[in-house]
Amino acid sequence: MQAKKFVLLAALCAPQLVQAQEPALPETPKVVADPLFKKLARAPELKEESSGKWEGSFGLGLTMRRGSSNSTEGSLSLDAVREMRDSRLLANAIAVRSAENGERSGDTANADFRGERNISEHMFGFAGAGAERDMLQDLSLRGSLSSGVGVHWLNTEALTLNVYGGLAYSWERYRNEPDARGFEGVLGSELRYELSPTSRITHRMVVYPDSVGGGTRYAMQGDLTTRINSHFGLQVAVLQKYREKVRAENSHADTVLFTGITTAF
Structure with a gap:
């Protein structure tokens, strides 16, 4: 009799456990598709070490x-x-x-x-x-x-x-x-x-x-x-x-x- 009560209790709690284990909402993308933030998403431009051209006077x-x-x-x-x-x-x-x-x-x-x-x-x-x-x-x-x-x-x-x-x-x-x-x-x-x-x-x-x-x-x-x-x-x-x-x-x-x-x- 006690075994039947335990099975019945487990069956009633199962939907709540499944609902608790549902995946969380997806994370916000790292790069926001917004014109105001495009510059922030770009990698910084590296300055060239040298032009490779003759310079002088x-x-x-x-x-x-x-x-x-x-x-x-x-x-x-x-x-x-x-x-x-x-x-x-x-x-x-x-x-x-x-x-x-x-x-x-x-x-x-x-x-x-x-x-x-x-x-x-x-x-x-x-x-x-x-x-x-x-x-x-x-x-x-x-x-x-x-x-x-x-x-x-x-x-x-x-x-x-x-x-x-x-x-x-x-x-x-x-x-x-x-x-x-x-x-x-x-x-x-x-x-x-x-x-x-x-x-x-x-x-x-x-x-x-x-x-x-x-x-x-x-x-x-x-x-x-x-x-x-x-x-x-x-x-x-x-x-x-x-x-x-x-x-x-x-x-x-x-x-x-x-x-x-x-x-x-």
């Missing part, structure tokens, strides 16, 4: 004098960089051509092309080629092929400083002296400082502690560039060279200061 300057003496001085400057994911290419040049009374008197130029590839977060390897002309030192042409390693000493949005060192094979061709060639050590630095969204300072130095021509020599160049508009700007540049061993009675150091108009690309 090209400048020209000209000074002419006519009268008691005829003199012409023209200047050219180039500063360009191509940033990629793990590497970059750099090209820079400063050149001044000076002529007096129709004769060439004091041409000077420095040019450098370098490729860098990151080894780690703070180190990179490089290979480069350089050229120089300095008629005040009777140097018709100097060429250099270099390779080594460097360190990203500072790397912020406004300021970058890289230092590097390595070995170079260089050759020097003089106007009235025997040529010189061989291996030499090379040390260098490069600094870029963004003064403002429209102004920038760059400074470069290359030092050869024991050059193929004999003694220590270095070349240092710096410039201040300010944009006038999106296409043109003004530039003040300095090129200084020092050579411990000089030909004839030339000066050990020469400094050139010039201004020009630049265009960005």
